[in-house]
Amino acid sequence: MxxxxxxxxxxxxxxxxxxxxxxxxxxxxxxxxxxxxxxxxxxxxxxxxxxxxxxxxxxxxxxxxxxxxxxxxxxxxxxxxxxxxxxxxxxxxxxxxxxxxxxxxxxxxxxxxxxxxxxxxxxxxxxxxxxxxxxxxxxxxxxxxxxxxxxxxxxxxxxxxxxxxxxxxxxxxxxxxxxxxxxxxxxxxxxxxxxxxxxxxxxxxxxxxxxxxxxxxxxxxxxxxxxxxxxxxxxxxxxxxxxxxxxxxxxxxxxxxxxxxxxxxxxxxxxxxxxxxxxxxxxxxxxxxxxxxxxxxxxxxxxxxxxxxxxxxxxxxxxxxxxxxxxxxxxxxxxxxxxxxxxxxxxxxxxxxxxxxxxxxPSLLHDHHGLHAAAGGHLEPTGLHWEKLVPAPARAWLYRAGLERGFLDSLTDRFLIEPGLNLAWILLYFERPARPAESDPAPATRPATETR
Amino acid sequence: MTALLICSFAAPLLAATPVYKTDGPHARWWAIAAAAIALACSISSAASGMETYSAIPMLLFSSVALITFASAPPRDVQSPPLAGMLLIFGGTMAAYAAPSLTLYFAAWTITVAPFFSNCFQTLNPTPLWSRPRIALALGALLLGTAAILETTGTDGRWIFVLLMFAALVKKGAFPFHAWVSSAFESGPPQAPALLFNGHLGAFLIIRFAIPRYSEVAREALPWMAAIALFTAIYASFTAFAETKPRRILALLTVSQASFILAGIQNRNEAGITGALLHWIVVALASTGLVAAYRAIEVRYATVENPHGFLGLGARVPRLAVLFGMCGLALVGIPGTLGFLAEDLLFHGALQSNPWLGLALPVATACNAITILRLLSTLFLGRAPSAVSPVPDAFPRERWPLTAAVAALVVFGLLPSAPIALRAPAAAALAKILE
Structure with a gap:
């Protein structure tokens, strides 16, 4: 208690x-x-x-x-x-x-x-x-x-x-x-x-x-x-x-x-x-x-x-x-x-x-140089033994997939965001036929001269 | 108590005349004095046991009007627009106090009258259904017809349908939503925000339609809730494509306010209390958003139709924070009253309206994304070197907006008081709808 x-x-x-x-x-x-x-x-x-x-x-x-x-x-x-x-x-x-x-x-x-x-x-x-x-x-x-x-x-x-x-x-x-x-x-x-x-x-x-x-x-x-x-x-x-x-x-x-x-x-x-x-x-x-x-x-x-x-x-x-x-x-x-x-x-x-x-x-380079010196100037990239197990064409394809982050972002953009925004534009059309970016003049970059 | 009630709407209506004739700095003080008198009368009326449906809306709306008048830039407190806003204020207060549908119709007409005069610049966009005057006239016509039919003893079913559509038009429900964006787009945005934040459509349903035609209400409310839910999602989705801040603010307000009508259909105390608390959230948060936006708009012409990120946060950090807080409270960030209202709506929906429970998070998520997009557009990024420094929030802007944010946060953390104020009305409505 x-x-x-x-x-x-x-x-x-x-x-x-x-x-x-x-x-x-x-x-x-x-x-x-x-x-x-x-x-x-x-x-x-x-x-x-x-x-x-x-x-x-x-x-x-x-x-x-x-x-x-x-x-x-x-x-x-x-x-x-x-x-x-x-x-x-x-x-x-x-x-x-x-x-x-x-x-x-x-x-x-x-x-x-x-x-x-x-x-x-x-x-x-x-x-x-x-x-x-x-x-x-x-x-x-x-x-x-x-x-x-x-x-x-x-x-x-x-x-x-x-x-x-x-x-x-x-x-x-x-x-x-x-x-x-x-x-x-x-x-x-x-x-x-x-x-x-x-x-x-x-x-x-x-x-x-x-x-x-x-x-x-x-x-x-x-x-x-x-x-x-x-x-x-x-x-x-x-x-x-x-x-x-x-x-x-x-x-x-x-x-x-x-x-x-x-x-x-x-x-x-x-x-x-x-x-x-x-x-x-x-x-x-x-x-x-x-x-x-x-x-x-x-x-x-x-x-x-x-x-x-x-x-x-x-x-x-x-x-x-x-x-x-x-x-x-x-x-x-x-x-x-x-x-x-x-x-x-x-x-x-x-x-x-x-x-x-x-x-x-932020201190990576400093650390890397220290490690490099400690290893006698010879640092091997890690994981090479795994890469060698993969056939060369598949390795190239995997490299591309890795570079594109599994294509997830581009797929999301193409099949989710773009169609979604297009649909929003279509819905907006019924109340505002002209797209503002196309119809309105570019705004002035100067500020309003007075705050009234 | 009758004297207090009369005083609460007579003060702003009477102040409209000297304000219309007086220009210069005195006009603002007339308006502030009228709002302060109305607020004092509302507090006294609530304390002396005024009917639960009307007391809190009157108190809330006088606070909203006070924030609006105090924080408005000098160009918006000149005679014609300020007189128009006082008419909206007085008309709304009179509508809250109206004991009969006929008087309610008269007060409703006063609130829309400034949009038919030269008080505000009103757009007449190409699609007819986007024109504020047409929508406001249609709403008044529907309500007026219902008031006449009520005196002739017509079948309640027809009267309820007319009242429901009048409420839907005023609340900007689909397909009548476009007028709100158009009204926000021209003139001082505080005026349509004030008209919208009276929530006279929701009040019409709560105060007159449900208590008088409860049998019909049980059948018709699911339809009204379905329209409101569709509006919430539609407006939140449409806002993704919108680029003008004023129109985005209008769409956000319409989307979030739709949950008030949808929540009433919950038919249980928790859900209806959630809807009534959401009313407070929408009123305070959207008033804060519009006031903060207007304060920035009069400083920088570029915000009216921004291209890219404007980076104004570095110049006006406090206005940016106040804008952000109001926006996040509107979409229910934890720690604000918005979170609590949405939690109650969510749990109220469990029992009777699962669609609301599923639609609420979807629309709120879309609105939250839009709020962040707008916040980023206005305040984040690098300001062009040509943009000269201007002062951050003036005291007349800082204090009322801080008060609005503080109310949203304090009520969110300590919700007993707002719940105690709104729960009796919710319990009474739930009992009628059982």
């Missing part, structure tokens, strides 16, 4: 702290105050140090109390008639390592960014988005229901997109941010519909209602049909966030953001959120062999595409992105096969290694 008295507010404080800091700084800025860099850096350092200490204390106290999980119910966020939105947060064997990982890696990345983005015009913007992202990610990992998870999930998506378009002075990052956002929104439809299906078939999206037992040995009372549908829809949502085939095209585009955001989003936390969703929904997948098989297939296709594209990439961040995609594909396969602990360990290890690689990416 005494331990619970400490644990419950501690867990709540860990989750809401970055959100509160975000709100406080953002409100003050909107009202006219621009905080100096030193203030932003120190508040971030203090916050994530305190949070990391709090998570460690949480782990120790839970271990000492012999608790597998901790549920904290903050009542109903709102209640209307018979419907209520319960604010249930919890930690268990799955979420606790990921919370620790999030707090530690966000703190490290924040510390790195203080120097990396020194005097950048977007310094404040970066840290605000980082705090909001940390809040969203912690909400995803601690949510006690799919409804609450969806809230954190969307926050992660929004912050991710705004960081991709961080360098607003160039067109490509902005275009890529829109493309990534569109991909996220389409994939998120899967998660939303899955929540709809779960509510419809089980009457609730609360984990304690949907799943019985302790992770990873949980069971679900869903029937096979509902579990298969929900599983496939969850796979759709997870594939979008974790850059799986056919949504994988967004990951290299996301590399337009600053390196620290690439590290924390696409090396560490954000891309693994899809895998977390599937791990959390493991009882659903176990109930639905067809959906589990689909997870394996998607993971396998992604891993193959990732490794092909990785070998044809000629810049370090894109190369790392495809390497991350390959590992994510393997993690999906592990989840599909039911190797839950292995997948969890893989996520933690992969996130740490990839964060380090991304943060070292």
């Amino acid at each position: 005494d331990t619970l008295f400490i644990l419950e507010p501690l867990l709540t404080a860990i989750v809401v702290a970055p959100g509160v800091l975000f709100l406080a700084i953002a409100t003050l800025w909107l009202l006219g105050w621009t905080p100096p860099e030193r203030f932003i850096a120190r508040t971030a350092a203090a916050l994530y140090s305190a949070m990391a200490a709090a998570v460690v204390v949480l782990c120790v106290l839970m271990l000492r109390a012999g608790q597998d999980s901790l549920y904290v119910m903050h009542g109903a966020w709102f209640r209307v008639g018979e419907y209520s939105f319960p604010l249930l947060i919890f930690v268990d064997r799955l979420s606790l390592p990921l919370i620790l990982l999030t707090v530690a890696l966000v703190g490290i990345t924040g510390s790195f960014s203080v120097r990396y983005l020194h005097r950048d015009v977007g310094f404040l913007r970066f840290f605000l988005l980082m705090h909001l992202f940390a809040f969203g990610a912690l909400l995803v990992f601690t949510a006690g229901s799919y409804d609450l998870l969806l809230g954190g999930w969307e926050l992660v998506g929004f912050t991710s997109v705004f960081l991709i378009g961080f360098f607003t002075g160039r067109r490509e990052p902005v275009r890529n941010a829109i493309r990534v956002f569109a991909t996220y929104r389409i994939a998120d439809l899967g998660l939303m519909t899955a929540v709809f299906v779960l509510h419809h078939s089980a009457g609730s999206a609360l984990y304690p209602t949907l799943f019985q037992g302790v992770w990873p040995a949980q069971t679900s009372a869903l029937n096979t049909g509902a579990a298969t549908l929900a599983g496939l829809l969850l796979l759709l949502g997870a594939s979008g966030k974790s850059a799986q085939v056919p949504f994988s095209g967004w990951l290299p585009r996301a590399m337009e953001g600053p390196t620290p955001s690439s590290a924390i989003f696409y090396g560490a936390i954000s891309v693994h959120i899809g895998a977390y969703l599937l791990l959390r929904s493991e009882p659903v997948l176990r109930q639905a062999p067809f959906a589990a098989a689909a997870v394996v297939l998607v993971g396998c296709a992604t891993a193959l595409l990732g490794t092909l594209a990785h070998r044809t990439s000629n810049d370090v961040k894109t190369s790392l992105a495809y390497a991350a995609m390959t590992q994510l594909g393997v993690i999906f396969m592990e989840i599909g096969f039911g190797f839950t602990w292995l997948a969890l360990l893989h996520i933690v290890g992969h996130a740490c290694v990839r964060t380090m690689q991304f943060l070292r990416a």
